[in-house]
Amino acid sequence: MRLKITDIPVMPGDGEENLPALAADILGISPEEISGLEIMRKSLDARRSRPPLFIYAVVVSVSDSIIIPNIKDRRISKAPDLSVPSNHLRKSVLTERRPVVVGSGPAGLFAALFLASAGMPVLLIERGRAVPERIRDVEDFWGRRHFHPESHVHFGEGGAGTFSDGKLTSRVKNPLTAWVKKTFVEMGAPTDILIDAKPHIGTDRLRGVVVQMRRRLQELGCEIRFDAKMTDLIVHQEAVTGIVINGKEEIATDRVILAIGQSADDSYEMLLDRGVRLVPKAFAVGLRVEHPQALINEIQYGPWIGPDLPPAEYVLTARIPTLDRSVYTFCMCPGGRVIGCSAIEKGVITNGMSVSLRDGVFANSAVVVNIRTDDFAGKSFDPLSGLRFRRQWEAGAYDLGGGNYSAPAQRLVDFLRGCLTEGKIKTSYLPGVVSAPLDRALPRFAVEALQKGLTAFNVKMPGFITEEAVLIGVETRTSSPVRIVRGEDGQSVSVRGLFPCGEGAGYAGGIISSALDGIRAAEFLLKSCQ
Known part of the structure; x- marks a missing residue:
């Protein structure tokens, strides 16, 4: 059987190798009777009134034949099923026109990854530049004060999070959070983010993670284009029929996931002109x-x-x-x-x-x-x-x-x-x-x-x-002061086929919640194809 044990205190400096003995003591059995232990969560209790402690939650495996004397201890419970809901059952979802994902921040990247993993061909466009070029532009701004209007901390591969602390905390309770973190680890993030109560990646490692995500998307058949700004949304009879890139190239599509981030003021103005319903937001x-x-x-x-x-x-x-x-x-x-x-x-x-x-x-x-x-x-x-x-x-x-x-x-x-x-x-x-x-x-x-x-x-x-x-x-950029209003089907209430998501849509804040909102948009898009 698998049992979850919470609130295991460990003094700073004491190793995690002591966890089996500490868990066994709470269960009332010997450490030898524990056949496996997995750390689920690690937090720091640093209240100033007492010495700091690391607090662990673990899942242990023990034989079904073993009697647990302390089974009624409030810290002990049956281990939950941690399997992550998957979209892998949906294969080769096809549309007449491939969908377009606009923006390569967390919302756009995970929306594209979810769709591509379902076998759907996707075009991902980003108005800014890829990470290597973007780093040069940002450092040029910091060093020589040269401002690059389409390549800065807010625009470019990975979104604003690329130049941040890379925090992965979120108040959103969603089983897909584990899949998002696991994906980050697969792309090169530290494994600690899977258990830390306040996980972060750091800007130095996050840049590499973003590049690896791009490569994964390309392996899945996703086309990615940088320096590709959506300058217009083509709407006919209150439905999306295409987009315009860089003021000249028209792309036919009937489904657009809009993950533009909160700093695309010109995009908000264009959307308002095209009849997309926007409202002010605190x-x-x-x-x-x-x-x-x-x-x-x-x-x-x-x-x-x-x-x-x-x-x-x-x-x-x-x-x-x-x-x-x-x-x-x-x-x-x-x-x-x-x-x-x-x-x-x-x-x-x-x-x-x-x-x-x-x-x-x-x-x-x-x-x-x-x-x-x-x-x-x-x-x-x-x-x-x-x-x-x-x-x-x-x-x-x-x-x-x-x-x-x-x-x-x-x-x-x-x-x-x-x-x-x-x-x-x-x-x-x-x-x-x-x-x-x-x-x-x-x-x-x-x-x-x-x-x-x-x-x-x-x-x-x-x-x-x-x-x-x-x-x-x-x-001033704590969150978007605009919300792109969407309905229960995830689409704009005024333009069918437009799926606003992430910080720019006014429905998320931070890397994890934005990624989850991008996945949500992708799920709604897939449902609209059925």
Whole structure:
């Protein structure tokens, strides 16, 4: 029989080789009676009031003839069936015209992989460039401040996640999550992502994973084209009949999976012109905060800090009743760096990025405040008003930074005091920062909420407010401010054959949820062919 055992504590520095003995002790049997053990989950309990512990969940195999004395222990249960639902029963699904997947971020890649695995011929187009060329363009921006409109942190193979921490956390409960992670491992991701409670790949390894996914797709017969921007959607009688690439090449198709990401403002405008129903959506804006990683380790681990513990993380939230706002940290990157990820010319946007080892000297996180649709749309209900709202503040950050893609920055204590930071600001930010008053970088209500929220954070995490902490602006691409409305069949409610998905459609956020939403779109497309 197979039994699941949870809440097995292991001290940092103690090896996983002790798990069979610990599991046997919980069961009330000898270690020799366990014929197999599989680690299902590993998390870190690092509450500051006590020494940190790694907490394991495992599945053990024991003979059916063995009596388990402690079978009623709450930590013991029958092991669940972990088989992953598969699409492999659907083979050689054919359509008159092959479907087109637009976008090669997580949603687009997994949508194409799901379709290709079902034997369906697929065309995958991406407006940006392949990983090697894209890396050169991004590094050119960071090093020489040359902005490439179609090849940057947001556009290109792998989507925005290619230049990120590569987090694989998600609140979505979906059995296909295991298949997504397993696919990443097959493509070269570390096996730890299968068991870690907070898995991440890291930008360095994720780039290779994305390239391997491209090769897998090509082996399955998927055609992939880079520098191929969908400039028009051909609609006849409220149904897709084709797309136009780069303003000149027409591709006939009756099914399009739209996985454009949240930074394709021109695509949103085109879709609206073609009658695709869009609505404004709430999102969040704010700043990036950066501390020395050693300081975060000291705060979080206290006297138990040591080499067997990973770089410390944090998640902080604060409700601001007087402003009816919420302030929270987002996309925290231990041992990472803050990067410039401009998506528009003469605009500054920040984000965080870490390599797989998370061995940088800084820790950073977005600190954002919720933005409601009435903050930018008012009573007009203009579906594109959120795009203009965030562009306004991105352009403002560009001007505050001196008009050369440097980001405006300020020590956290100076931001709270309302005074300009003097002297050199020490930060990891690429391509560079200049001292500027960040109370001019965001709407007044957002600034006030952030100041109150940061103060509250210091109560929850004493030491968060420090002379060493730096704020960098602005963080505006937390999620899409637009939703492409879809029905219960996964298709646009206004244009048949159009399957919006991922972050750009306003239905996902992060690598895992976007990948799952891409698979969902592919499943709906397959059903529409039956």
